[in-house]
Amino acid sequence: MTESLHSADATASPRRTPARRDVLKAAAVATGAAALPVAIATRAAADPSPAPAFLHGVASGDPLPDGVLLWTRVTPTPEAHPGSGAGPDLAVTWQVAADRNFASVVASGTVTASAASDHTVKADVRGLAADTAYWYRFTAGGASSTTGRTRTAPAADAALDRLRLGVASCANWEAGYFSAYRHLAARGDLDVLLFLGDYIYEYKSGEFCARGTVVRPHQPLNETVTLADYRTRHGACKTDADLQALQAQVPVIAIWDDHEFADNASSTGAVNHQPDTEGDWGARVAAAKQAYFEWMPVRPSIAGTTYRRLRYGKLADLHLLDERSFRTAQATTGSGDVDSPDRTITGRAQLDWLKAGLSASDTTWRLIGNEVMISPVAFLSLPAFLLRPIAKLLGLPEEGLAVNTDQWDGYTHDRRELLDHLASNGIGNTVFLTGDIHSAWACDVPAEAATYPASGSVATEFVVTSVTSDNVDDFLKVPPQTLSLAGVAAIEAANRHVKWVDLDSHGYGVLDVTPDRVQMDYYILADRTRADSTSSWTRSYRTRSGSQQVERVWSPVT
Incomplete structure (x- = not known):
């Protein structure tokens, strides 16, 4: 069954005391982002009127039998980096297709990215088929995001x-x-x-x-x-x-x-x-x-x-x-x-x-x-x-x-x-x-x-x-x-x-x-630092x- 955005039952279907680091220490004893503003500035210098950019990828989440939540973040202007509170409103179009070439678009819409939401956008897409793979993308101001793939949940009785x-x-x-x-x-x-x-x-x-x-x-x-x-x-x-x-x-x-x-x-x-x-x-x-x-x-x-x-x-x-x-x-360790x-x-x-x-x-x-x-x-x-x-x-x-x-x-x-x-x-x-x-x-x-x-x-x-x-x-x-x-x-x-x-x-x-x-x-992992x-x-x-x-x-x- 489907659920509203604010429901606790978003039903989707089939397919310190002490602080944690202190706990780990006790157990032991017992036994890119920095370059992002530079990249944006470099792009701006090369193009005095840069197009919007999708620098943070795309994602989908919380699949339901008839839908899925889509997400992205658009950078409308170079100064509109995350947390800046800067940048103009921008219309962002989303598309969902039955194929990766988008020959068969089954749903689409437009949302507004603004500084009020840090230029992140979401589309809670419904009306899709259960247990089905879909491809999705976003466009804004002539720029396109990467293409994402998602899948709806199966029917509740599947x-x-x-x-x-x-x-x-x-x-x-x-x-x-x-x-x-x-x-x-x-x-x-x-x-x-x-x-x-x-x-x-x-x-x-x-x-x-x-x-x-x-x-x-x-x-x-x-x-x-x-x-x-x-x-x-x-x-x-x-x-x-x-x-x-x-x-x-x-x-x-x-x-x-x-x-x-x-x-x-x-x-x-x-x-x-x-x-x-x-x-x-x-x-x-x-x-x-x-x-x-x-x-x-x-x-x-x-x-x-x-x-x-x-x-x-x-x-x-x-x-x-x-x-x-x-x-x-949290209670004190050893306390009743x-x-x-x-x-x-x-x-x-x-x-x-x-x-x-x-x-x-x-x-x-x-x-x-x-x-x-x-x-x-x-x-x-x-x-x-x-x-x-x-x-x-x-x-x-x-x-x-x-x-x-x-x-x-x-x-x-x-x-x-x-x-x-x-x-x-x-x-x-x-x-x-x-x-x-x-x-x-x-x-x-x-x-x-x-x-x-x-x-x-x-x-x-x-x-x-x-x-x-x-x-x-x-x-x-x-x-x-x-x-x-x-x-x-x-x-x-x-x-x-x-x-x-x-x-x-x-x-x-x-x-x-x-x-x-x-x-x-x-x-x-062999080495987390590599x-x-x-x-x-x-x-x-x-x-x-x-x-x-x-x-x-x-x-x-x-």
Whole structure:
């Protein structure tokens, strides 16, 4: 079924405490854009009356059975660079065709690019055929964009044999090149790119580079605080050739995490936000959200957030969460406050929406686009009947000493409510897809971690590592898969539901969904600091229908 632009259920169908970098350091111990204004100026010098230009690529997103969202950004004049607030209004025409030569144009229209939207434009195209490939392009003032390819979702009742998603998160421009996007684009077999947050990073140049190497400087060089700052950072990111190639090839489904705002963001502030020097948190969030929705091919949903729902026939629905806009500020590590019913990671309305959607789902699989890890990662955990009374007496967490209270471990009441809902209603085949922590994981999601495996698993979780952002080996400044292995051993020994962890690699995942199983293939980059980095398959895990458990697979899906 179709949905309005502001609906939380955009139904589409088939085919800091502590800050994250401190958590990674603790785990380790326990174990182009800069050239863009010059290029524009050079072009202006060569042509005193330059034509408009499409310098930031094209993209499509949030596919529905009858439509898709199209996006681009036009530079009408040389001074109208991202974040400038300069440049005239310009009419931009879009076309959708059934063939790449545009001999059969099936839809077209005109939108206006203006400084009010940073000269970004979107077209929410409807009236298309389900499960169909289309080509699209934009023109303005005699200039044409590159041609993009997209695909509508299948009909809601379509019986699908397969759905294949590229999965990525945590792409810090300064830390390396986006080679992962090039390798995803080269596959040619993806239905969609699922991006799980941290599309940009807010830090000032050089602040989040553990090995001390800035591969390519941020624009702007300062930390992003204002609307102009966030627009400039998004614009710089969109100049990456590998990102442009991928987003022109497959539709994007994206959610944000904290670095689209500031590190360890919550509803009331962030670890990386100082009100005395950086102003009001609400104003900063509003600026960040405006820039995000201008620059990303995403439909805003309830209250201008990213939580919404898409559908892929009878095979899978995809519940996309926003775990930043409504959450309570992070608790102190080791505090029993993490168990308080007054604390929330989703907010009441979103949790009720998620539970209702999971109950109503009639698909084989329920996929949850999840910003931060839901599987428990705790130490000193005792059986529940012993731990909880002792923990209450001592003011300690009832589910063990959590390492990272920024994830669901810091909001155990919400987690228990959600997992109890799955268990008590017999809702199976639920798979959490997660980014955020710059490492790769494959986990059962236990009903009771302290008594797992006897207490069973109610869901599974696949966590993908970072595209470029610093990992444990980067903080240690050692070769990967050396000192961090002690941390991996400690995590797996204390958390038996965790089946695999890689704390060091950079890369991406490919999720293959069939009626019988969901499989995540993990790929790693040889060197994030090289634009021509190769990638290679490293591991695969799957969950079989009805099992609620992950198991290792010895080869990727071909």
